[in-house]
Amino acid sequence: MITQWFFTHVDRRGGIAIALLVAIALLVPLSNLLLPQTSPLHIPTYLVSLIGKYLTYALLAVALDLVWGFCGILSLGHGAFFALGGYAMGMYLMRQIGPRGVYADPVLPDFMVFLNWKELPWFWHGFDNFWFAALMVVLVPGALAFGFGWLAFRSRVTGVYLSIITQALTYALLLAFFRNDMGFGGNNGLTDFKDILGFNIQAGTTRSMLFAATALFLALAVFVSSFIIRSKLGKVLVGVRDAESRMRFLGYRVDRYKLFVWTISAMMAGIAGALYVPQVGIINPSEFEPANSIEAVIWVAVGGRGTIIGPIIGAVLVNFGKTYFTAAFPEIWLFALGALFIIVTLFLPKGILGLYGSWRTKLADRAARKKDSAPPPVAAENVHLPEPQAAE
Amino acid sequence: MKAQDTLLYLDGVSVSFDGFRAINNLSLVLQTGEMRAIIGPNGAGKTTMMDIITGKTKPDAGDVYFNGEVDLTRHDEAEIALLGIGRKFQKPTVFESHTVEDNLVLALSGPRSAFSALFHRQSANEAERIEDILYTIRLNGKRDWLAANLSHGQKQWLEIGMLLAQDPKLLLVDEPVAGMTDAETAETAKLLREIAKTRSVLVVEHDMHFVRELDVKVTCLHEGSVLAEGSLDFVSNDQRVIEVYLGR
Amino acid sequence: MRLNRLLSVFILMLGFCCHIAQSNAQTVDDATLRPLVQALAGDNFENTTKAISDLVKTGDPRVSKILDALSAGDLYVAKADKTVFLGKRDGSDYAATDALTGAKLDPVPRSAAEKIKVNNRLRRDIAAAIGGLTLMSDNIAERRSAAEAILKTRDPESIPLLDQAIAVEKDAGVKALMQQAKAAAVLNSDAADDVKIAAITEVSAGNSRAALGLLTPLENVQGPVGEAAKAAIDSINTKLAFWNAIQNVVYGLSLGSVLLLAAIGLAITFGVMGVINMAHGEMVMIGAYTTFVVQQIIRTSAPGLFDYSLLIALPAAFLVSGGIGVVIERGIIRFLYGRPLETLLATWGISLVLQQAIRSWFGASNVQVGNPSWMAGSFDLGLLTLTWSRLWIIVFALSVFAILQLVLKKTMLGLRMRAVTQNRRMASSMGIRTPWVDALTFGLGSGIAGIAGVALSQIDNVSPNLGQGYIIDSFMVVVFGGVGNLWGTLVGAMSLGIANKFLEPFAGAVLGKIVVLVLIILFIQKRPRGLFALKGRAIEA
Numbered sequence A: 001m002i003t004q005w006f007f008t009h010v011d012r013r014g015g016i017a018i019a020l021l022v023a024i025a026l027l028v029p030l031s032n033l034l035l036p037q038t039s040p041l042h043i044p045t046y047l048v049s050l051i052g053k054y055l056t057y058a059l060l061a062v063a064l065d066l067v068w069g070f071c072g073i074l075s076l077g078h079g080a081f082f083a084l085g086g087y088a089m090g091m092y093l094m095r096q097i098g099p100r101g102v103y104a105d106p107v108l109p110d111f112m113v114f115l116n117w118k119e120l121p122w123f124w125h126g127f128d129n130f131w132f133a134a135l136m137v138v139l140v141p142g143a144l145a146f147g148f149g150w151l152a153f154r155s156r157v158t159g160v161y162l163s164i165i166t167q168a169l170t171y172a173l174l175l176a177f178f179r180n181d182m183g184f185g186g187n188n189g190l191t192d193f194k195d196i197l198g199f200n201i202q203a204g205t206t207r208s209m210l211f212a213a214t215a216l217f218l219a220l221a222v223f224v225s226s227f228i229i230r231s232k233l234g235k236v237l238v239g240v241r242d243a244e245s246r247m248r249f250l251g252y253r254v255d256r257y258k259l260f261v262w263t264i265s266a267m268m269a270g271i272a273g274a275l276y277v278p279q280v281g282i283i284n285p286s287e288f289e290p291a292n293s294i295e296a297v298i299w300v301a302v303g304g305r306g307t308i309i310g311p312i313i314g315a316v317l318v319n320f321g322k323t324y325f326t327a328a329f330p331e332i333w334l335f336a337l338g339a340l341f342i343i344v345t346l347f348l349p350k351g352i353l354g355l356y357g358s359w360r361t362k363l364a365d366r367a368a369r370k371k372d373s374a375p376p377p378v379a380a381e382n383v384h385l386p387e388p389q390a391a392e
Numbered sequence B: 001m002k003a004q005d006t007l008l009y010l011d012g013v014s015v016s017f018d019g020f021r022a023i024n025n026l027s028l029v030l031q032t033g034e035m036r037a038i039i040g041p042n043g044a045g046k047t048t049m050m051d052i053i054t055g056k057t058k059p060d061a062g063d064v065y066f067n068g069e070v071d072l073t074r075h076d077e078a079e080i081a082l083l084g085i086g087r088k089f090q091k092p093t094v095f096e097s098h099t100v101e102d103n104l105v106l107a108l109s110g111p112r113s114a115f116s117a118l119f120h121r122q123s124a125n126e127a128e129r130i131e132d133i134l135y136t137i138r139l140n141g142k143r144d145w146l147a148a149n150l151s152h153g154q155k156q157w158l159e160i161g162m163l164l165a166q167d168p169k170l171l172l173v174d175e176p177v178a179g180m181t182d183a184e185t186a187e188t189a190k191l192l193r194e195i196a197k198t199r200s201v202l203v204v205e206h207d208m209h210f211v212r213e214l215d216v217k218v219t220c221l222h223e224g225s226v227l228a229e230g231s232l233d234f235v236s237n238d239q240r241v242i243e244v245y246l247g248r
Numbered sequence C: 001m002r003l004n005r006l007l008s009v010f011i012l013m014l015g016f017c018c019h020i021a022q023s024n025a026q027t028v029d030d031a032t033l034r035p036l037v038q039a040l041a042g043d044n045f046e047n048t049t050k051a052i053s054d055l056v057k058t059g060d061p062r063v064s065k066i067l068d069a070l071s072a073g074d075l076y077v078a079k080a081d082k083t084v085f086l087g088k089r090d091g092s093d094y095a096a097t098d099a100l101t102g103a104k105l106d107p108v109p110r111s112a113a114e115k116i117k118v119n120n121r122l123r124r125d126i127a128a129a130i131g132g133l134t135l136m137s138d139n140i141a142e143r144r145s146a147a148e149a150i151l152k153t154r155d156p157e158s159i160p161l162l163d164q165a166i167a168v169e170k171d172a173g174v175k176a177l178m179q180q181a182k183a184a185a186v187l188n189s190d191a192a193d194d195v196k197i198a199a200i201t202e203v204s205a206g207n208s209r210a211a212l213g214l215l216t217p218l219e220n221v222q223g224p225v226g227e228a229a230k231a232a233i234d235s236i237n238t239k240l241a242f243w244n245a246i247q248n249v250v251y252g253l254s255l256g257s258v259l260l261l262a263a264i265g266l267a268i269t270f271g272v273m274g275v276i277n278m279a280h281g282e283m284v285m286i287g288a289y290t291t292f293v294v295q296q297i298i299r300t301s302a303p304g305l306f307d308y309s310l311l312i313a314l315p316a317a318f319l320v321s322g323g324i325g326v327v328i329e330r331g332i333i334r335f336l337y338g339r340p341l342e343t344l345l346a347t348w349g350i351s352l353v354l355q356q357a358i359r360s361w362f363g364a365s366n367v368q369v370g371n372p373s374w375m376a377g378s379f380d381l382g383l384l385t386l387t388w389s390r391l392w393i394i395v396f397a398l399s400v401f402a403i404l405q406l407v408l409k410k411t412m413l414g415l416r417m418r419a420v421t422q423n424r425r426m427a428s429s430m431g432i433r434t435p436w437v438d439a440l441t442f443g444l445g446s447g448i449a450g451i452a453g454v455a456l457s458q459i460d461n462v463s464p465n466l467g468q469g470y471i472i473d474s475f476m477v478v479v480f481g482g483v484g485n486l487w488g489t490l491v492g493a494m495s496l497g498i499a500n501k502f503l504e505p506f507a508g509a510v511l512g513k514i515v516v517l518v519l520i521i522l523f524i525q526k527r528p529r530g531l532f533a534l535k536g537r538a539i540e541a
């Protein structure tokens, strides 16, 4: 029953991805905690956290792809939702420090004591409760996305205009969060966390659990995305991406569809940020840098936009490359990243998965031609991309 | 004439773009159940008229009423579509990365809210209607094809199929036979006559054979207003129509 | 202490008389002066006061320096021989100089000397005495600073002194200053109402901010003086508000000019080609680095030409940035036409590569680009002080704008570019080689960015990140102004610049910027295609 329900909403590839993610959610912590350090299969804690970080990026990429790949909204500001989710989690972690801070104030975080603040600002109330914070992790990015999207989509701001104002949005937040009097720790941000839900945040077990949570949330995101994309709503979204005004003439309120998927996507990004912060131990305004948001776009492009698991592959690969290059050849990294942007847009518009997909169809084509029966041209494995339209 | 009792009522409609008057004091009335052919030279404002009816362009002046009572200038595209006005575009626009069947699923009349779309499951009735339409537009063998891979004529047909799926009261059909062979053109004329038995249709076409086959009242537009109106023979013998459009 | 006060008036009068008598400051021989200096080290303040008055009587120019030192607490007396000397702490000793001649003396151990004590009253007397001494000085700068000193202390007792000085003062500026000082002192005295009212008029004619400081305490005085003060304050406030607005406008225009320079090339590439060039900021940055290189060459090979370095850099930057632009267009962008979002990503990649290239080449830190002499310094305009660089930027931006308009309106390239903007397909079917127009347009847009870089190198830090700082603002300008119309860019840039400057005082620079960004985001809701949008089907795509 359940499996049947599951597979009406997820395709084979999505199913494999979910199974894999659940598996590593179990195996990686087990390997880290149970195997002796000498074992070749032992995964050291630093690596657990590192992969965990990649997976939060992957979650951000999945969220971004939901709007860009399937609905044609290129957001250059998704990092803002990620960072807001991260700040919500960071505020909870800050409040958990309690009197263990440098100034030992039982309520006020260190930076507030340092700024001579006497009481907690109103928006910090409630963040001592994990569940309240967890709610804010989705509500704050969701509300911002809803407000912004409501304004933008209703007045039909599309294409590059929309991209640019999403970039302006994250830039405005960057400037705002740099200010000390915003009450989010200014340019140092929030850090020096001690524990989460009562567990020491540095401990190997906690790290493993955070990793498992990230992998499971990513699996959930894959499921939710698949569910949306395979529903009629998903078809409407793809229709909006390819011919927005046509969709309107069919009677669809395009703005509401966009708003729906945009808000869902922002919430996913918020969750990604919330999982990111405890694993890296800090959140500061630089997460709002427009450059970060654009980098997330390239993860999606590399993996293959308009596919659900492409963004995961792209995020992990690109960030692995980044980790490697910035350590081994720091001066080359920006060249490599820049070249990646150019190469992917010029030669790999469908990303790695698209490449694989078209290779598969080519093989299938050849096989079919041997059998001498004209094959129905099927979508190249989930990759739905519109033909480039002529410059107008 | 009064707006009541008419299906579509345009009176004194004008619209200009950057000072250029594309529609100039245009008046046109369509009765329920009527099919009308619109002809006219390039740039006469035929497509722009459809833009006005479907809410894409707001007129600067004039009345546009649907069903005798609904002021179309106060509604946007989606609302007008839901009122029961379907449109086929001059340049065929189908959803290229969807299959033929999905294109019809999207067009199929029914609830349009995001929430219902998320949890939509196809009913037997819907499946049957899609089957019917696929048969009508002769694409039942290609239901799983991506629309992008259809020929130009097939796309035109698919778009007509989408119109049917929408189940509108009024169909606006912009140049349906452009790029079709003679045989296909004849088929299309037959199909439109079939459709016109149950609905009202407004067809824009340059192909005079096709218009003749439709055998309906003809309106000739020129420079944004009506030049002549009547049977095809009457219109095509009008001196001014010959001058500006038919030639010789 | 009434007596003390009287005494100080007496000192001043004496000092003043001496001056008049001697007309020009005269030196008195050391032998006469030394005992008087010694007397400064009296046992009580009264004796010191007396000694000051004696010193002032001599009218010797060295006196003011000695009194200065006394007031600053630098005058010491040796315990052993009671000699007075100028001391400066140096470890456990005082480095000593002769109070009169300034000759170097042997260091005195700190335990062997005592500071000559002064209290606040004494300090005021000294200040007034020095003021009196120097009001008649031969040196115009000294007279000026004496008048300024009185303007600060507003000591009513200096009024007669000022009257005399004003009578003989030749320099108009100093005279006006003295009159100001006198009026200020009158307001501080218990003169009759009509005298004070005249003084209020006098004060409010001078420096507005200082006048406000003088008049505010009088505002609540009952009677005609208070009313006159209130009226004067009101009129000064109006005047200040007016100049404040002017200042905001001028600063806003200069910020707007910077934005205009940065955005105008972008407006061309975006307007004509629909290309979002995220590497535009890097073209600006390269223009700035070109300026740097040009200056380096000039410094080493022809230092005399330094004042012309910017003029040489302009065409150089145009060619370098423009050339890079053409290469980028031919090499990458032309494959992406009709796919604006992909173009955006590819040009972002280009911007990363260019940034890193410059960083590897010139280093990550700022390079020093010099200002030619005509860029340095400032001038006054009403109550404003404007730097020349600010003015030149405005002039420069407007000229670039005008030249560009000319190019677009009057040249063949401009005509073709406009044809392509309006209808690409039609233009190409009429035989315009659109690829060629595209390449040149992109080159032109990039070249102008390079020129903008020359200007920005004068007011901003030249580092590999220079461009990043401008890109979002320039996009905002283009989006706000509307695409396809350079006037929109001009109006957009200037209104954003001015809006920023008007918001700054209320909201602070950062918050002001945020407010502007949010306003633009809201504005696009109302006019999704900007202020001066082109209409038409071609744009809708």
Ligand SMILES: Nc1ncnc2c1ncn2[C@@H]1O[C@H](COP(=O)(O)OP(=O)(O)OP(=O)(O)O)[C@@H](O)[C@H]1O
Residues within 6 Å of the ligand: B017, B022, B040, B041, B042, B043, B044, B045, B046, B047, B048, B049, B090, C535, C536, C537
């Ligand atoms: N959105 C618009 N902006 C500017 N001009 C427009 C717009 N829409 C239509 N026009 C102009 O209005 C005129 C009428 O155009 P329209 O497309 O209605 O003609 P048509 O009768 O459909 O011609 P055709 O037979 O070639 O399809 C044309 O000159 C066209 O350029």
Ligand SMILES: [Mg+2]
Residues within 6 Å of the ligand: B046, B047, B048, B090
């Ligand atoms: Mg038409």
